[in-house]
Amino acid sequence: MRKPNLGKTEKIAAIILVWWLFAFPVHAGSLTPELAVLLEQAEPDGKIPVIVRFVGKVNDRRFDKPIGIKGTDSESRKIKRTEREIPGPAPVKDKMDKIDRKQLIRALKEKAHQARTAVNNRLLSHRVEKVRNLWAINAVALEADARLIEELSDDPSVERIDPDVAISMVQPMFSGHSENRWNLDMIGAPEVWKQGFTGQGVVLAIMDTGVDGKHPDLEDQWRGGNNSWFDPFGKYNLPHDPIGHGTQVAGIAVGGDFGGGAIGVAPGAQWIAVKIYDDDGTSAYSIIHAGFQWLLDPDGDPDTDDAPDVVNKSWGFVDALDQCVAEFQEDIQILTQAGIAMVCASGNTGPNAATSVSPSNYVESISVGAVDADDEIADFSGRGPSPCGEAVYPTFTAPGEFVRTADLTLGGIGDPYVEVSGTSYAAAHVTGALALLMSAHPDAELSDLKQALSGGAKDLGEPGPDHEYGYGRINVPAALELLQNSSGNDSGRGGGGCFISASNDSR
Structure with missing residues (x-):
């Protein structure tokens, strides 16, 4: 982050x-x-x-149905997801x-x-x-x-x-090079792939520094078309990332297997992206609002439902620890009411308690902390409780230390892979995990998906939900089993972070 x-x-x-x-x-x-x-x-x-x-x-009131984990927030909304066709460069959902x-x-x-x-x-x-x-x-x-x-x-x-x-924004905390994919094994992604669910039919959105659309593990997963990329600065007509953070996040969520094995949790999903930072890492509130707005209606036509299923937002207000900074809460409430899952990194703000950041600590957000390869909470991972409500903070934990992912291709010079650490990358695992569950159960409600992730998570730390590990470290096969047991059948389609400081002198 x-x-x-x-x-x-x-x-x-x-x-x-x-x-x-x-x-x-x-x-x-x-x-x-x-x-x-x-x-x-x-x-x-x-x-x-x-x-x-x-x-x-x-x-x-038709739109006023917040989504949460049962037992923690209000009544779940009843909007259902349905199968949609995905051929062509920029598919949209059924009318x-x-x-x-x-x-x-x-x-x-x-x-x-x-x-x-x-x-x-x-x-x-x-x-x-x-x-x-x-x-x-x-x-x-x-x-x-x-x-x-x-x-x-x-x-x-x-x-x-x-x-x-x-x-x-500030840069990611650590980087290096590794061939180890321990993170995917830890959450059980390969086991779900073997069942035929790789995220197919699901669209993920990366709200970040952009995405390197030429990366060999990401170029084929881009949805394509004029409704799959938004640069509010007006510089790039196609996906581009001069910084690398968004590319690294996308690699973990949806990266393919060009390098010999999939690097992403949901390699069968598609991605779209909004570049909320300029090339020098600066932005403004209005740019972020415009980014959220674009995600709700990418092509500007409400009749073509081309919004993503999940949004990954690995950034937050790290200069306002344990505060409820509500600037973007209305945006996130609207997207959540529209049935879009909003996944956010918990912040590289640990190890102390009460180090949550907004917008992760909004009740509507799915906040994600980081664990290492030993399932220990990372020292840097932000902790709760949240000042914005009674929800557990973070919601979940996922791998976030020394994780291999995509990096900038730089015109073919150097290694297009990197090892990264931060809750930004932990969040990307949950984004990908939701895509796997959605591909297996396209009609599941978002509240059910979150409930399955919480019920299937490995309980770590104090027994039950806590403000270090949340509901636990995600376990995708266990969550999928819970969904299958609750539905009674297989209905699938199968076959660091960007944290912010603010000034008011420039736009």
Whole structure:
């Protein structure tokens, strides 16, 4: 996992640190305290990147069914997954699949359109040219001077205005080279492959630094088409990763066997990706929001259900330990309500207790800590409890020390494999494990899949769920057996991390 750096206004950012540290409750039209400070310091004609959130949310009870492990959170949602055809470069799900998701997307877009219309004239009068539409959270991102910000703050359609905080990442903790694939054996992936389940028919999303689409273990697994790659910075039309972290995560989740044996947990699955960091490792809140939004509707058409089944997000606010930083909770709630599993690394923030990070510690996230080859919790693995709710933190553990995976191909120079450590890579194992279970039981509800993983996990540490190992280290064959016993038959298709620090000086 990697960590977001403070910029020019670090001391102010220290208050709003790590991906909007505070979810201040504010009245409609009011400025957040962070933005008020920036306005006081701004030059007369200076522009400040902001996110303008509008009043009103889509709040239909049809979409208000959080997914969790039974006995830990609320009632599981009832959206089912169905078989879909996968030939061609960019397949989509059957039109009868997830009708609620289509309705949800339409409702979100309509609400956002109405809100944006209310302020369009104001934006035009101030000659605001670049506006990023964040319809999923009923907001827009733009650069505005103090006068426009104050006008918008007085507009009754505006709920609040926040700084569009700049973020940056740190590099993975360790690297090396190894031929050992102990991690796949530990979780039982090869045993599930032998039963005919390799992740086929499942789409995984990597929300990270990008993915090296030319890597021989990843190029054939890319779904392809214009709905399978999103670069919000507008630099690359095809999958690209100048940093390597996203490629390493993808390799563990879905990597193939070009090097003589599969490196990924679900080599039969497909992947799509959103590049949420620029080439220098920087980003901004609005970029991350846009990434989440794209995952909900990659091609922009609600009628073609091309969203992924699982999202891997191996990044978080490591500068805000044991805090509930809610900046992206609404995004994750919406994706979860749409039936998409959200897997997140627990953070390289251990070994102390109460070292959880957001967005991993949201109730809606599936948080993953790291164990070594001896099934011992890694010293660096983030621990609970979570300040965001009563859920166990982390949810699960998985291999995360000295794991072999894909690395940047660099035009054929050097070894395209690397050994890595971090909870980013532990999370990728759970992402792949969910794909294996989904390929075996395409009609299983997400709550059932999570329940099977928790019930089949190897209990480590204190008896029962705890805040070091969660429900335990995942065991995919045991989880699959639980699913098969509960369904009564085989219905399958078969045959470190990016942690963030924040600043508010740039976009």
